[in-house]
Amino acid sequence: MIFIENEGNTNPRLNLALEEYILRNFDPADDYLLFYINEPSIIIGRNQNTLEEINHQYVDENNIHVVRRISGGGAVYHDFGNLNFSFITNHDGKSLSNFKKFTAPVIKVLQSLGLNAELKGRNDIEVEEKKISGTAQFSTGKRMVSHGTLLLDTDLEEVVKALNVKMEKIVSKGHKSVRSRVANISEYLTQPLEIEEFRRLLLEGLYEESEPFERYHLSLKEWQEVHRLKEEKYDTWDWNYGRSPKFNIQRSKRFPIGELDLRIFVEKGHIQEFKIFGDFFGKEPLESLEKFFIGTRYEKEDISAILKNMDIKEYFGDISKDDLVELVYGADVVDSNL
Template sequence: MIFIENEGHTNPRLNLALEEYILRNLNPTNDYLLFYINEPSIIIGRNQNTLEEINQRYVEDNNIHVVRRISGGGAVYHDFGNLNFSFITNHDGKSLNNFKKFTAPVIKVLQSLGLNAELKGRNDIQVEEKKISGTAQFSTGKRMVSHGTLLLDTNLGEVAKALNVKMGKIESKGHKSVRSRVANISEYLDQPLKIEAFRQLVLEGLYEEREPFERYELTAVEWQSVKQLKEDKYDTWDWNYGRSPKFNIQRSKRFSIGELDLRIFVEKGHIQDLKIFGDFFGKEPLESLETLLVGTRYDKDAISSRLKATAIEDYFGDLPKNEFIDLVYGDNEVNAEL
C-alpha cells in the first residue's frame, strides 16, 4: 500500500481530480491510500440530479462548492471537520459493493479510539444508530476506488441547510430529519481532537493493519495532469450540473439498492429520451442503458423485449429486472401527454 500525499489541498475539485488521476494513471500493480480534507462543499453522487439534491440559494449565498464524484451513492456535505479516505486497488471481480472489506480496517481504528463502530445498511459506518461515515465505490473494470467520509467535527447544522433531502429517504430511515441520524466522531471521544491529529491516528492505525506504507509525492508533471483534469472535468457545469432532461413522465421508487428516479420523454408513443437518477451503486455506465431504451415503444412488452438480453444488475446492483421494468412502465397512472 502506497500513501499519496495530497500536499494539503482543500479544493474539492482538485482532490476529486487527484483521486481519479491516481485511479487511471498510476502504476496498476500497486494499491494506494489517499486522504484529503475539503473546504465546505456538497459532493454529488455520479447518478444524481444535482439541482434536486441541493438548496441552490443557500449554496450560492454561502459559497459552498458543488462537485460531482465518479462513484454512485448519495450527496454528502464536506467541510474542514471531515476526513476523506480513499483506497485505490485492483478490481478482483468480488470487491465491488463489498463495503465490509474496505471499511473493516477503518472501523478497527475507530474502535481503538473507544467507539462502538460497525457497518450498517448498505454502506454506512454507525455508532449507536448514528451515521459517522458514508462510503461509495467506482470501478473502471480493472481498477476501483473505495472512498468514504469520517465525520470528526463537521458542522452538522449545515447538512440540512445545504442539502435538499427527499421525504422518501427520510421516511425510509424512520427518522424525522437528517440531523437526527448523523453524528460526529468527536461526540464519542473523551478528549477533543483536531482534524490533523485525527488524520495521523487513522493513518497510523491503518499502518498496523498492513505492511508499512510507502509514501509517494506526485511530480510536477503529474500535478499538472491532475490540474488539467480538474479544469477539463471537475470545474465544468456539464459535469457538476448537467444531464437535466426534458421529460413528461417521472417515475420514482425506493428499493433496497437505493432510490431510482426516472425522467422519460415520450412522444408519439415512443421513448425519445430517458435519464436515470438515484443514489444506487452499479458498475456499468447508465448512458448505455438509457440509449438502449430510446426509440422503444412505450409499452411494457416492448420494453421487456428490448431489455431481454440486458443484465440489469450491472447497472443497479441486486435489483430484479421485472421491478425495473415495472418502474419504467408500471400500472400506476402518470401525468403525461403521449
C-alpha cells in the same frame, strides 16, 4: 500500500481530480491510500440530479462548492471537520460492493478510539444507530476506488441547510430528520481531537493493518496533469450539473439498493428521452443502458424486450427486471401528450 500526499489541498475539485488521476494512471501493481480534507462543499453521486439534491439559493449565497464524483451513492456535505479516505486497488469482481472489506480497517481504528463503530445498511459506518461515515465505490476495468467520509467535527446544521434530502430516504433509515440520523465522531470521544491529529491516528492505525507504507509526492508533471483533469472535467458545469432532461413522466421508488428516479419524455407513443437518476451503486455507466430506450414504443412488452438479454445488476445492483419494468411502465401513468 503507498500513501499519496495531497500536499494539504482543500479544493474539492482538485482532490477528486487527484483521486481519479491516481486510479487511472498509477502503477496497477500497487495499492494506494489517499486522505483529503475539503472546503465546504457538496459532493454529488455520479447518477444524481444535482439541482434536486441541493438547496441552490443557500449554496450560492454561502459559496459552497458543488462537485460530482465518479462513484455512485448519495450526496454528502464536506467541510474542514470531515476527513475523507480513499483506497485505490485492484479488484477481482468480488470486491465491488464489498464495503465490509474496505471499511474494516477504518472501523478497527475507530474502535481503538473508544467508538462502538460498525458497518450498517448498504454502506454506512454507524455509532449507536447514527451515521458517522458514508462510503462509495467505482471501478474501471481491473482497478477500483473505495472512498468514504469520516465526520469528526462537521457543522451538521450546514448539512441540513445545504442538502435537499428526500423524506423517503430518511424514513427508510428509521429517522425523522437528517440531523437525527447523523452524528460527529467527536460526540463519542472522551477528549477533544483536532482533524490533523485524527488524520495522524487514522494513518498510524492503518499502518498497523498492512505492510509498511511508502509515502509518495507527485512530481510537477503529475500535478500538471491533475490540474488539467480538474479544469477539463471537475470545473465544468456539464460534469457537475449536467443537462436536466425534458420529461412528461417521472417515476421513482426506493429499493433496497437505493432510489431509482426515472425521467421519461414520451411523444406520439414513443420514448424520445430517457434518463435515470438515483443514489444506487452500479458498475456500468447508465448512458449505455438509457440509449436502448430511445425510439422504443412506450409499451410494457417493448420495454421488457429491451431488458430481456441484459444483466441489469451491472447497472443498479441487486434488482429484478420485473421491478424495473414495473417502474418504467406503470398503470398509473396518465398524460394527454403520450
